[in-house]
């Protein structure tokens with residue numbers, strides 16, 4: 204009996220071990236979770252704003268400029284992942300963003316359309332940087348399914364995209380590289396633990412960048428509402444319910460208490 208349960212446990216560990224978090228993360232507390240559930244239920248429907256291409260670019264650039272120094276520093280402190288990033292904006296209007304091979308970070312214009320302030324946009328970029336910094340892309344690729352359709356859609360979106368490489372003009376060859384890389388991204392799926400870790404690192408990046416964590420948090424409410432209404436492509440790649448909001452709150456509490464230190468390694 205005892206032996207059997209040990210084996211079952213060992214099996215569980217070997218399944219989760221391939222795609223866990225790099226750091227020890229705070230466990231979600233029931234009190235925080237029920238507060239988050241109530242908050243999401245009471246929140247209004249997410250509102251999409253009309254924004255020009257120029258505003259999309261400017262917002263992403265400005266958000267990236269604010270977080271880049273702290274993000275780079277944290278990535279180097281972690282010493283596990285990819286700290287040289289390529290940023291792209293996709294013309295896709297769904298509420299999504301993703302991290303891919305070779306430091307690729309793609310943010311859909313839908314993120315800017317639904318965001319109510321720049322701090323929220325900064326959080327989304329910081330989350331994808333978190334996946335890169337913790338080397339989730341390398342582990343996630345093992346679960347990767349490169350569908351021809353997904354590749355084509357992504358390629359088309361990247362082809363139509365402007366870049367926001369923070370003051371560096373993108374040449375044609377860089378665009379082509381982006382499209383090539385995009386074709387290989389497919390759908391990399393991250394584990395729930397990795398998603399929670401990317402949020403933790405995002406909160407840490409924002410904290411050290413002097414960005415208002417409570418303002419940025421608003422985007423998680425938007426995502427949770429959109430998920431409830433099945434309006435988001437973030438459903439599959441980013442579980443975004445009240446649980447994510449509660450995880451954010453606990454990460455923020457810990458980060459404030461430690462004055463922005465990295466958590467212990469798992």
Ligand SMILES: [Zn+2]
Nearest residue numbers: 393398401441
């Ligand atoms: Zn993610």
